[in-house]
Amino acid sequence: MPPTHAVPAGASLVVAAIRSWHEARRRALPVQQYLYRxxxxxxxxxxxxVLDSLIRFFETTIRRPLAVGSADALTSDEQALVDILQCADDRKPSAPTEGLPFLWAVWSARIMIRKVLADAFRIRGGAEVVFV
Structure with missing residues (x-):
């Protein structure tokens, strides 16, 4: 899968997490421990x-392995996950769909990301923490 465009600065931690997840899976390492580091x-x-679950649901939804890019370019899979997490639409899915578990995983991930970033902001004494 060809890369789409350069990695935007605000998405760098999400992309690092996606690539860390992919590397752990490829090397058969404990994914959540690898992601945590x-x-x-x-x-x-x-x-x-949270991200382990979200990425697993993403792969299930797209019915193929996640494609990752290089140091300076995103794949369409990475861009899709970044876009999904940046989307402001937090409404619950209204009707059952094939991708319902993935939609719930996205909704849950957004809630957790906001909570963890708020905590990180406090830990860092008000210094900005950028995730997406």
């Missing part, structure tokens, strides 16, 4: 199980 320096380690 990527996220913990940003006071976001609590998001490891």
């Amino acid at each position: 990527t996220l913990a320096p940003h006071d976001c380690g609590m998001l490891a199980p």
Whole structure:
């Protein structure tokens, strides 16, 4: 899958998490521990199980393995996940669909991301914490 465009600065931690998840799966390592090590320096380690679940649901929804990009470019899969997490529409899905579990995972991830970022903001004494 060809890369789409350069990684925007605000999405860098999400992309790092996606790539960390992919690397752990590829190397048959404990995914959540591997993700935690990527996220913990940003006071976001609590998001490891949330993002693990979200990315697994994403793969199930697209019915193929997640494609990851290079250091300076996103794949369409990475861009889709970043866009999904940045979307402001937090309404609950109104009707059952094929992707309903994925929609619930997205909704849950957005809630947890906001909570963890608020906590990280307090931990850092008001310094900005950028996730997406």
